[in-house]
Amino acid sequence: MALSKRILTLILTFLLSGSLLAKEIPLVANIYARQHMTLNGKWNYIVDPLENGYYDYRLQPHTKGGFFENKKPKSPSDLVEYSFDASPVMDIPGDWNMQNPQLFFYEGTVWFKKDFQFKKQSGTKNILYFGAVNYDAKVYVNGELVGAHVGGYTPFNFDITDVLNDGENFVVVKVDNKRGKDFVPTQNFDWWNYGGITRDVLLASVPDTFVEDYTVQLKKGSANTIPGWIKLNTATAAQSVTVEIPELKVKQTLTTNAEGKASFELTANPILWSPENPKLYEVVITAKGEVIKDNIGFRNIETKGREILLNGKKIFLRGVSIHEEAPYARGRAHSVEDATTLLTWAKQMGCNYVRLAHYPHSENMVRQAEKMGIMVWSEIPVYWTISWENEATYANAQQQLHDMIRRDKNRSAVIIWSIANETPHSEPRDRFLGKLATYARKQDDTRLISMAMEVTKDANNLNRLEDNMNTFVDVISFNQYIGWYRASNEDARKMKWEVPYNKPVIISEFGGEALQGLHGDKTAKWNEEYQEELYIRNLEMLEKIDGLSGLSPWILVDFRSPRRQLPNIQDFFNRKGLISSWGIKKKAFFVMQDYYNKKTEQYK
Ligand code: GCB
Structure with a gap:
């Protein structure tokens, strides 16, 4: 019984x-x-x-x-x-x-x-x-x-x-x-x-038999080879499928193999996707009883020493971090309109790049960024103190990574997969993240891999980056909060930085809080003037980092967080936004705008 x-x-x-x-x-x-x-x-x-x-x-x-x-x-x-x-x-x-x-x-x-x-x-x-x-x-x-x-x-x-x-x-x-x-x-x-x-x-x-998945992307390092595959939901062999890019006048008719999959390699000379010209091509996939249309861009992203190259040209990622919060404090964002408002604000600041923190944002957001010519860092929520030794936790993280890559692998805007944010160093953490990074690369070897690391402070104002994960990533990214959680704005002038790896560096976060409309002394926290000064001093300081290839300050818009409890200032909002939760730009927004204008000139 x-x-x-x-x-x-x-x-x-x-x-x-x-x-x-x-x-x-x-x-x-x-x-x-x-x-x-x-x-x-x-x-x-x-x-x-x-x-x-x-x-x-x-x-x-x-x-x-x-x-x-x-x-x-x-x-x-x-x-x-x-x-x-x-x-x-x-x-x-x-x-x-x-x-x-x-x-x-x-x-x-x-x-x-x-x-x-x-x-x-x-x-x-x-x-x-x-x-x-x-x-x-x-x-x-x-x-x-x-x-x-x-x-x-x-x-x-x-x-x-x-x-x-x-x-x-x-x-x-x-x-x-x-x-x-x-x-x-x-x-x-x-x-x-x-x-x-x-x-x-x-x-x-x-x-009944349908195209379950496909990939169509430019070959890494090439400007005219477009490899890809089409996969049916069943292991149906000998079914005819076609891939066509009408504007490029290329079309191939293929036959599926025993796994229901057909691979191809198209030769064409597409105009390459870039923030200056976010060209997308209509790609048409045809199978029995089905016509699927997608808009796909073609571009190359790679690193060389301490530089990031887009289509072979050195770039600077003029970015900003974004949470998936609907503008004007309307909760979780999801629509094309939400995405357009957020990304338009980023563009007004001079951005060519956004860090979508700390989890995969909606497909609307990624597709809208692609249309508007904005490169994307996409991340999974392996954040802070994950249960590194729990196998089910690892399986969950890997599944989320898998699904993020699977959904957006044809989006040229996505240039970086991020596997984690600010995770405390330990052996189990290294094993967990090492496995994740290897898995990400196996899923997609055309994009860059990164994670938001932390700096270790040393004597004499030396900030040194030491992280065993350095060998797994293409780009060294780290968050730092000089002027807010650590040291004063004035201290920023004394700081020295050491990133002992021959890889490009992105500052994935920096910033401080200000309540929009609160004005006063630049040494008093929560004033717009304090935040403005923090940005001025941080930019001066960060410019000196060897290999600096991009920034995504924290954060575009104030966002709700139950950790932020100070009455009349935070009221359950993290106020590090460059724009308030009611949509008004703070003074620091214009500091970033000036800086990015200069960067645009510098990288022309
Ligand atoms: C961080 C985290 C971010 C927080 C931010 C803050 O380092 O990555 O999620 O919101 O700091 O405001 O403290």
């Missing part, structure tokens, strides 16, 4: 653990270019702090009677203690913190439900896609679990063909944003833990 109960529990665990569910399928490339309907809009929601809709009164997961059933009483004598239909609605995509004042600080479970009509078609597969759900998602269609996902900033999808009805359907998502020591990010981080379904939800229809 005891044994059969254990077996039953094992089967149940198996069924409930998302990664083992057959409906979870590899991420479908460029889902927006497939035939789809949107499931964005109003979703009913139920706040469930005790996870009552998931566990029974013995704290065992419900097999029957959970909220995922979306039950409705059939007669007045039926007992059903919840009702999605009678519950309030919120906008999806959107975080719950900004849509219900009672949920501002809430971290826990919220259930969401959406009804939709669907007309089934034979010979097609139906893919339910989520751009991102923070943090832990369990997804049910018509009462059946179709899969689960952890990690708040990467997309995932399920093949829901056999649970869809012809006619009325509903999807229920259990979202849990509780923080955890072994999660990625860990318990402690300096941004708002916005909960919810924070990016687009789509239902796409593709042929």
